[in-house]
Amino acid sequence: MGTRLLQYRFGGYSSCVELGSEALLERFRGERAVVVWDENTSSLLEPLHELPSVILPPGERTKSLDTVTQLLERFLEEGLERDATVIAVGGGVVCDAAALAASLYMRGVRLVLIPTTLLAMVDAALGGKTGVNFSAYKNLVGTFYPAEQIIVVPETLETLPQREYLSGLAEVIKSAMLGDPELFRILTKKVDEVLAREREVVEDLILRSVAVKGHIVEQDFTERGGREWLNLGHTFAHALESVTGFEGWTHGEAVAWGIVQALRCGEAAGITDPDYAATASELFRQYGFRCEIDTIAVDALIDAMQRDKKNRGGRVRYVLQRRPGETELRELSSELVRGVLSRNLS
Numbered sequence: 001m002g003t004r005l006l007q008y009r010f011g012g013y014s015s016c017v018e019l020g021s022e023a024l025l026e027r028f029r030g031e032r033a034v035v036v037w038d039e040n041t042s043s044l045l046e047p048l049h050e051l052p053s054v055i056l057p058p059g060e061r062t063k064s065l066d067t068v069t070q071l072l073e074r075f076l077e078e079g080l081e082r083d084a085t086v087i088a089v090g091g092g093v094v095c096d097a098a099a100l101a102a103s104l105y106m107r108g109v110r111l112v113l114i115p116t117t118l119l120a121m122v123d124a125a126l127g128g129k130t131g132v133n134f135s136a137y138k139n140l141v142g143t144f145y146p147a148e149q150i151i152v153v154p155e156t157l158e159t160l161p162q163r164e165y166l167s168g169l170a171e172v173i174k175s176a177m178l179g180d181p182e183l184f185r186i187l188t189k190k191v192d193e194v195l196a197r198e199r200e201v202v203e204d205l206i207l208r209s210v211a212v213k214g215h216i217v218e219q220d221f222t223e224r225g226g227r228e229w230l231n232l233g234h235t236f237a238h239a240l241e242s243v244t245g246f247e248g249w250t251h252g253e254a255v256a257w258g259i260v261q262a263l264r265c266g267e268a269a270g271i272t273d274p275d276y277a278a279t280a281s282e283l284f285r286q287y288g289f290r291c292e293i294d295t296i297a298v299d300a301l302i303d304a305m306q307r308d309k310k311n312r313g314g315r316v317r318y319v320l321q322r323r324p325g326e327t328e329l330r331e332l333s334s335e336l337v338r339g340v341l342s343r344n345l346s
């Protein structure tokens with residue numbers, strides 16, 4: 001199968017997503033570039049091996065200003081000038097930190113992202129949000145700086161652990177709910193093929209999810225109205241991640257749980273169509289996602305949601321859906337949310 005291309009305008013930037021084989025990377029041989037990898041990705045993608053590189057430790061702790069400083073020092077050491085390229089190969093951590101460094105170095109050098117996890121292919125690499133964690137907050141420090149090219153090489157998924165693959169799949173289901181009924185149908189009908197990572201099906205999931213996000217970000221690059229929809233389920237998910245100390249749940253598992261809670265709260269508030277809430281929750285169950293939790297103190301979750309950095313004026317706004325493709329931001333009382341969470345402990 002040949003290369004497939006999707007092109008976007010995000011604010012003043014053009015950003016192109018290419019999906020194809022490793023051969024796409026031959027174009028970088030001999031280029032003035034630094035490749036940023038992590039220890040899990042540095043043996044992949046042979047055409048990039050002769051370029052100068054930085055290999056970061058994998059994991060969330062790498063998403064720090066210290067990493068950005070380390071990258072800037074390396075760019076300087078390599079004598080990168082304004083026409084140079086930063087190429088990041090990895091999941092969300094590597095892509096977000098390298099993209100932030102690329103946006104800062106000489107006020108911005110060319111950025112190419114090569115996401116190697118499903119999560120990064122369908123979410124983190126697209127749309128220009130760069131960032132690192134700061135103090136107790138995830139992604140508190142960052143810029144809007146879209147990659148000029150995002151190159152998706154599906155072979156890189158072959159070594160991805162199934163749990164990580166599923167983590168990305170939660171965001172794929174989210175994309176289907178936000179804007180692609182046909183993707184929702186494929187996910188419902190082809191559970192075995194999706195779980196077995198059948199190549200054609202996986203490529204379809206990636207391109208369709210990218211198209212949903214690309215369309216939303218084109219309408220609202222800097223998140224002033226509309227882009228927040230991409231955070232469906234994330235207020236709940238971030239609270240769960242923070243209360244559990246980021247242990248025991250992958251990001252996608254937390255998002256799947258969070259979307260189910262958003263559907264339940266929307267239903268309790270008379271917003272979400274109950275049949276839709278049931279169908280969408282069932283889809284998450286079909287992929288083995290946990291929709292209930294047992295040991296978490298509900299009050300701690302409510303507190304964490306009230307501390308979410310996306311709140312405005314101390315009020316928690318939730319992304320809710322009426323039905324597929326109809327998404328809105330709403331404030332909900334903490335009594336309503338507490339009631340829903342308390343009823344749904346296993």
Ligand code: GLY
Binds near residue numbers: 129
């Ligand atoms: N990951 C959410 C966004 O890019 O806005």
